[in-house]
Each structure stands twice: as structure tokens, then as C-alpha cells.
Amino acid sequence: MAEPAPPSLSPDEIQRYARHIVLPEVGGPGQQKLKAARVLVIGAGGLGAPVIAYLAAAGVGTIGIVDDDIVSLSNLQRQVIHRTASIGIPKTESAAQSVQALNDNVEIAQHQTRLDSENAQSLLAGYDLVIDGSDNFDTRYLTADTALGVKIPLVTGAVGRFDGSLTVILPDGVDADGRPHPSFRDLFPEPPPPGLVPSCAEAGVVGALTGVIGTLQAMEAIKLITGIGEPLVGRLLLYDALGARFDVMRYRKAPAA
Amino acid sequence: MDASAARPVVTVKIAAVLADLFPGAPREFIVQAQCVGEMIDALDQQFPGMGDRIRDSRPAIRKHMNVFVDGERATLDTPLSHHDEVFVITAISGG
Numbered sequence: 001m002a003e004p005a006p007p008s009l010s011p012d013e014i015q016r017y018a019r020h021i022v023l024p025e026v027g028g029p030g031q032q033k034l035k036a037a038r039v040l041v042i043g044a045g046g047l048g049a050p051v052i053a054y055l056a057a058a059g060v061g062t063i064g065i066v067d068d069d070i071v072s073l074s075n076l077q078r079q080v081i082h083r084t085a086s087i088g089i090p091k092t093e094s095a096a097q098s099v100q101a102l103n104d105n106v107e108i109a110q111h112q113t114r115l116d117s118e119n120a121q122s123l124l125a126g127y128d129l130v131i132d133g134s135d136n137f138d139t140r141y142l143t144a145d146t147a148l149g150v151k152i153p154l155v156t157g158a159v160g161r162f163d164g165s166l167t168v169i170l171p172d173g174v175d176a177d178g179r180p181h182p183s184f185r186d187l188f189p190e191p192p193p194p195g196l197v198p199s200c201a202e203a204g205v206v207g208a209l210t211g212v213i214g215t216l217q218a219m220e221a222i223k224l225i226t227g228i229g230e231p232l233v234g235r236l237l238l239y240d241a242l243g244a245r246f247d248v249m250r251y252r253k254a255p256a257a
Numbered sequence: 258m259d260a261s262a263a264r265p266v267v268t269v270k271i272a273a274v275l276a277d278l279f280p281g282a283p284r285e286f287i288v289q290a291q292c293v294g295e296m297i298d299a300l301d302q303q304f305p306g307m308g309d310r311i312r313d314s315r316p317a318i319r320k321h322m323n324v325f326v327d328g329e330r331a332t333l334d335t336p337l338s339h340h341d342e343v344f345v346i347t348a349i350s351g352g
Contacts, residue, residue, distance in 0.1 A: 192321035200351035
């Protein structure tokens, strides 16, 4: 079956995305890919906020947002798409309002629910790419396992206190040595025992750190959609905010047990 | 000759959540060790119990952790060289 024709760009969109379109690596075709893309963001919190804002500004055609939480005052130190006036309303709704104000070319699909084993497959299957900005290990492993199952790429990032990390997982393909790309479980086979790793609510997190990691997640998503650059596959990027250091660790598919 | 003098001197950076379990533990150590397993022993000598947090009873590196030597994922047997930089990290979940 022939691929659907890429969506055309209106004169207004050509002007809006002029700084993308002038880039030889992106150009009009890349911008059309962004417009055609459907991206699911898990969590409209600290990481989800910059992810949603930058993908909306970039002109991603459809952004799905999964979150069952409501905006609270303590969110606003880092979740920069939500406003004080939004306290008490669902984060999905607040995020949709923010995107609408930023770029009304973008369609937002609000999934005001918690990702669980019942709904994960049907939610992820409708999208080209998933970005994990969730705040707990259960959701992280469920997202990673489901993305692999429905064969869509995953951009996963996490933060804690002053440290952050991110990596990209591809559902298929091979590396330069012909080995299948690693999965999230090749990196961390199992979550830590309950209670060992404190949450941000328990341990704290600097708001700007979520901005750094979330923005890097948005960048990786844009690279994957437009097909440019070298995605962070088989590499874990670590950011130490206090030391002002980025380090890249390499990992591969684990040998069969 | 002192046997430890021949052992490579390496810098070890550990995850904040690991350091937090041991009051007074720094995020960065300088140790002498021939391999990752010995490096974990050296950490455990300074902060008893730290070894068990990194290595399980198989023995192997715990499944929610990773050790990287100069950016490459390591096992307990991975040899160390002078001035290697070793990261001991754990999965984190904050978003």
C-alpha cells in the first residue's frame, strides 16, 4: 500500500517553522514529518512539561498526553506548562490549554488516566513514538515493555535531586555490529526493590533539571521523527547538574541467559 | 614490594541514592583495584555494606544497577587500568 502523502504546510505554518525549514537537515520535508507525527507523552509533569512545550512549538501534529493527576501548587516549581490558575484541574486539560495558546495547529489527545496493564497496549498502539516522563518504576517498565511489544521507539528520561539520565530504545533494527538494539531491560533488567530509590516528592528535584532532561528528550524525539542525526540508542546520557557534567555510557543487548 | 602499589588507581563515582544510604559517603572515591569486583571490595572496606548494595549473591552486579568503566558496561571481572573512571549507577524514576 502506498504511503499517505505528507501533509502540506500552510503559509502561516511555513512562517512559524521558518527556523526549522531553513535547516538543510530538516527543511520542508522534515517539517511535514513533524506535522504528520503522533507522539504519546507519559506524564505531564516535570519532564512532560518541556517535552510537550517543545514538541508543540516544533509543530508535531498530534500529541497524546497520559496523566491522571491534577495540577497542584507544589508542581509549579518545575512543571512549566501549568499555571497557578490551573491548580485543581486535570494536568491533561491544563497541558492542552497551554499547547492551544502556543500553537493551535497541534492536536492534543487527552488521556486522563493512569497507564496500566489493561490500557497500555491500546494507548501506545495509536502512536508513532512514546516519550516517558513518568515518576515511578511500574509505569517506566510497563511503558518500555509495551513500546517494544507494539514496536514503537521510546525516549525515556528520569531525574532525581541533581542528576538526570536519558536514552532511546528502538523496537527493531541492529547496531553497527549487526546485533539487535538493546531494550530498556538490557540496561536495567529489574526495578530496584520498593523503597530503595526515593521519589522526587521524597528526595526533591531542582526544577531546571527537569527542563534540561525533558528538553533533551524532545530533541531526541525530533531527531527520530525527522530521521536526522544519531539517536541516543545503546547509549545512556548522564547529567550531573552539580558537577556541570554530561557523560555517555554505552550498553548493548545482553547475551541470552 | 607492596602488592597494592601495583594495583591500578581508579576514580569511582557512585549514584547519589547509593551514597545517601551511607552517612558521610562521598559521591567520588579514589581506590586501587585490579578489577570491578575488587573495586567493590574496596568500597565495602570504607563503607561496610556498600558492596552488598552493588553486588548480589550470584555474585553479579545487581539487576537495577550498572557499573561502567570508561563508558563501557562492566561485569565483576572487568579489569581496571590506571586512571579509569568508573560509574556505579542505579535506575532512577523521577519525572
